[in-house]
Structure formats: C-alpha cells, structure tokens
Amino acid sequence: GDSVTQMEGPVTLSEEAFLTINCTYTATGYPSLFWYVQYPGEGLQLLLKATKADDKGSNKGFEATYRKETTSFHLEKGSVQVSDSAVYFCALRANSGGSNYKLTFGKGTLLTVNP
Amino acid sequence: GAGVSQSPRYKVAKRGQDVALRCDPISGHVSLFWYQQALGQGPEFLTYFQNEAQLDKSGLPSDRFFAERPEGSVSTLKIQRTQQEDSAVYLCASSPRALTGANVLTFGAGSRLTVL
Numbered sequence: 001g002d003s004v005t006q007m008e009g010p011v012t013l014s015e016e017a018f019l020t021i022n023c024t025y026t027a028t029g030y031p032s033l034f035w036y037v038q039y040p041g042e043g044l045q046l047l048l049k050a051t052k053a054d055d056k057g058s059n060k061g062f063e064a065t066y067r068k069e070t071t072s073f074h075l076e077k078g079s080v081q082v083s084d085s086a087v088y089f090c091a092l093r094a095n096s097g098g099s100n101y102k103l104t105f106g107k108g109t110l111l112t113v114n115p
Numbered sequence: 116g117a118g119v120s121q122s123p124r125y126k127v128a129k130r131g132q133d134v135a136l137r138c139d140p141i142s143g144h145v146s147l148f149w150y151q152q153a154l155g156q157g158p159e160f161l162t163y164f165q166n167e168a169q170l171d172k173s174g175l176p177s178d179r180f181f182a183e184r185p186e187g188s189v190s191t192l193k194i195q196r197t198q199q200e201d202s203a204v205y206l207c208a209s210s211p212r213a214l215t216g217a218n219v220l221t222f223g224a225g226s227r228l229t230v231l
Contacts, residue, residue: 004157034219043119043222044158044206089157099171101146101213103220105157 002027006090006106013080013113021075021109023064023090031092033057033066033073034103038087047075047088051095080113087111117141119223121207127229128197136192136226138207146210147190148220149182153203161205164190165213176201197230204228 007022025031035047035057048057053068062077073090090106120139128134140147146165150158151174160174166187175182179198184190194201204227208220 036222041224043224044208045222046219049219091157101148101163101171102160102174103150103158105159107155107157 002031002092002094002104004090004092004104004106006088006109008107008109010110010112013111015082015113015115016079017113019075019077019080019084019111021088021090021111023073023075023106025071025073025090025092027071027092027094027104029094029096030068031094033064034091034093035062035064035073035075036089036091036105038089038108040086044089080111082113082115085111085113119207119209119221121205121223121226123226124224125227125229127231129231130198131196133193133195134197134228136194136205136228138190138192138209138223140188140190140207140209141211141221142188144209144211144221145213146220147184148208148210149190149192150206150208151176151203152206152225158206161192194228197228199230202228202230 003026032051034049036044037047048059050057050066056065087108091103094100149161152158162182163171164184179195181193204225206225208222
C-alpha cells in the first residue's frame with residue numbers, strides 16, 4: 001500500500017537557519033503530494049502541494065519539488081523564523097484507483113526555531 | 116461558519132464509557148472525513164462521507180466505532196465501550212466537492228480523547 005516516510009525529529013534550529021525536512025514516498029502511479037503544518041492547538045493547514053513530477057510547490061518561503069525519480073518531496077526554507085515552529089506532515093493522495101480520496105500521512109516532524 | 120468546528124475539544128472518559136464527537140463542516144461542503152491521530156503519529160484515515168452517504172468506513176478500527184452524517188452536514192463519530200488504545204486526537208475535515216486528486220481539505224482543530 002501507499003506510504004510516506006519523513007525524517008524523524010525533533011529538529012531544532014536557530015532563527016535564519018536553513019531548513020530541510022526529508023520526505024520519501026511509496027505509491028502506485030503518480031500521486032499528488034502535500035505538506036501540511038500543525039501549529040500548537042490548531043488544525044492541520046495545507047502548506048503547499050504538487051500534482052505531477054517536477055512541479056514545485058511554494059508558500060510562505062517554503063518550497064518542495066516533486067521528484068519522481070527519487071520518489072521524494074523534501075521541504076526546504078532558506079531562513080526560518082520563530083513563528084515557523086510547528087509540526088510538519090508530508091502526505092500523499094493517489095490520483096487513480098478506488099481510494100483516491102484518502103490522504104496518507106507521514107509521522108510528522110517537530111520543528112522548533114529558537115531566537 | 117468560517118471553518119470546520121469540532122466539539123468537544125477535549126474529552127476524558129473512563130474505560131468502558133461511550134463518547135460522541137461532533138463535527139460541523141464548512142456549510143455546503145460535500146465531502147467529510149474523519150482521521151485518527153495517535154500521539155506522535157500522523158493522522159490515519161477512518162471514514163469518508165459524500166453528503167449523507169458513508170462511502171468508505173474501512174479505517175474504523177473496530178465495530179465499537181460508528182460514524183454518521185444523517186442530513187449531509189453535521190457528522191458524529193461515536194465510540195462505544197472506550198478502551199485506552201482509543202486515546203487520540205480525532206480530526207474532521209471537509210471539502211467542497213467529491214474528493215479526487217489534488218482537491219484540498221480543510222481540517223478542524225480536532226477532539227482530543229483521553230481514556231483512563
């Protein structure tokens with residue numbers, strides 16, 4: 001079945017540091033890929049998405065590129081802020097087949113950014 | 116409302132009690148999902164409604180779990196005879212259309228259930 005593996009945290013960075021959170025996936029066909037963010041006490045929010053190979057999703061300074069050859073969707077940000085402290089989830093949704101409405105999530109990566 | 120609303124936000128139950136968790140999706144949203152998020156884990160799919168029809172309940176862990184959406188809007192997730200392993204955050208999400216491909220969901224803040 002489909003699965004998502006993301007780098008285990010926690011990740012602790014200083015403000016303005018470079019961030020990478022690795023994500024790889026296993027899926028049949030060509031899934032859509034997502035990064036969700038969960039701030040303390042809040043619901044999951046979509047951060048960015050990509051629907052096909054070589055697409056780059058971007059939002060709020062975060063970027064991720066859909067790499068079919070390496071089945072990866074790594075999240076990057078050039079300069080993190082304290083307000084980026086949250087849990088980040090990589091997820092996929094199949095684009096074909098009978099269950100193409102389910103999201104499959106990774107376990108999440110806790111990011112803490114210190115001033 | 117402006118977002119997906121879930122209640123209660125926190126629920127403590129004694130083992131063996133029944134609980135009911137409510138989800139108010141965004142008005143007019145066709146698709147509604149329930150996910151279970153155990154501590155330190157990613158959310159896992161429980162069930163999917165399209166309007167009032169429950170199209171997939173394959174993720175419900177046991178027959179103690181039951182979900183309904185009788186009028187195609189508000190949904191309730193009921194857990195009978197709660198066990199400690201049911202402790203988790205239960206997330207509700209909705210989408211304006213039948214969900215395929217890259218359509219995005221709006222998640223609620225979740226209901227955190229603790230079973231003692």
